[in-house]
Amino acid sequence: MLADFHIHTCFSGDSEANVDSIIQRAISKGLKHIAITDHNDFEFEDGKFELDIEKYYEYMTNKKIEYKDKINLSVGIECGLEPRFADRINKLMSSYEFDFVIGSSHVINGRDPYYKEYFENRPVHDAMVEYLESIIENIHIFNDFDVYGHLDYMMRYAPVSPEEKRYNYNEYGELFDKILTTLISKGKGIEINTSPLRSGLTDTNPNMQVIKRYKELGGKIITIGSDAHKPEDVGANFNDAKTLLIDAGFSHFNVFSGRKTLEITI
Numbered sequence: 001m002l003a004d005f006h007i008h009t010c011f012s013g014d015s016e017a018n019v020d021s022i023i024q025r026a027i028s029k030g031l032k033h034i035a036i037t038d039h040n041d042f043e044f045e046d047g048k049f050e051l052d053i054e055k056y057y058e059y060m061t062n063k064k065i066e067y068k069d070k071i072n073l074s075v076g077i078e079c080g081l082e083p084r085f086a087d088r089i090n091k092l093m094s095s096y097e098f099d100f101v102i103g104s105s106h107v108i109n110g111r112d113p114y115y116k117e118y119f120e121n122r123p124v125h126d127a128m129v130e131y132l133e134s135i136i137e138n139i140h141i142f143n144d145f146d147v148y149g150h151l152d153y154m155m156r157y158a159p160v161s162p163e164e165k166r167y168n169y170n171e172y173g174e175l176f177d178k179i180l181t182t183l184i185s186k187g188k189g190i191e192i193n194t195s196p197l198r199s200g201l202t203d204t205n206p207n208m209q210v211i212k213r214y215k216e217l218g219g220k221i222i223t224i225g226s227d228a229h230k231p232e233d234v235g236a237n238f239n240d241a242k243t244l245l246i247d248a249g250f251s252h253f254n255v256f257s258g259r260k261t262l263e264i265t266i
Helices: 019-028 053-066 083-095 124-141 153-157 169-185 195-199 208-216 238-248
Strands: 003-007 033-040 072-080 100-104 189-193 222-225 252-257 260-265
Touching: 003 019, 003 072, 003 189, 003 252, 019 033, 019 053, 033 053, 033 100, 033 222, 033 252, 053 072, 072 083, 072 252, 083 124, 124 153, 124 169, 153 195, 169 189, 169 208, 189 208, 189 238, 208 238, 222 238, 222 252
Parallel strands: 003 033, 003 222, 033 072, 072 100, 189 222
Antiparallel strands: 252 260
């Protein structure tokens, strides 16, 4: 697997990774394509996750030129989608010529599943339903993204055992089908996010059932991302991602440049 399309650096509020160290790690691992996709979530944790967009875009664009003979660097962004910030998000997307945009759900009705408060006083099933319903709302409101990130992100942090996190697709099938069919109809993709595999979980985000169902419904655009926040995690668990792709029926994965996608044969 030659492309990692979900990587964070010190421009993200939750990473201290040096940009050059990230890029050089990718080169040393033999990657041919990467996308740096630092976080932007408006008005969350006192602005911790709001990018200094002008500085970020200029800096990454220069790095793209600097390393052009060694690796294809796509200047990306992971944009936290929230309906209340629709105007600000749309303005941001129209103001910069990113190569790649991940649309993600981090904050749901003012709460992030990363924190235990999201799950208080209700079953995990109800928390997951709220999470998936928020994604449905987002993909009806927003159009300016390329793939939807870590579709079942909420389950990473559910306060249950790793075994209980292995939900059955059918439990939420109606909601997932709405998400996947809408993404497909809009020409949007999904990602295989390998981050959970580094924390002792046995499923990627999303899990195999979701990936397979996306393919069954006609989905064609799929990227691979480590969600690395430090250099050593770049490209991590990509052999697992390759196996998932093949088992789901894919013969390719995708990369993006200038918001246009290219299929790379496995």
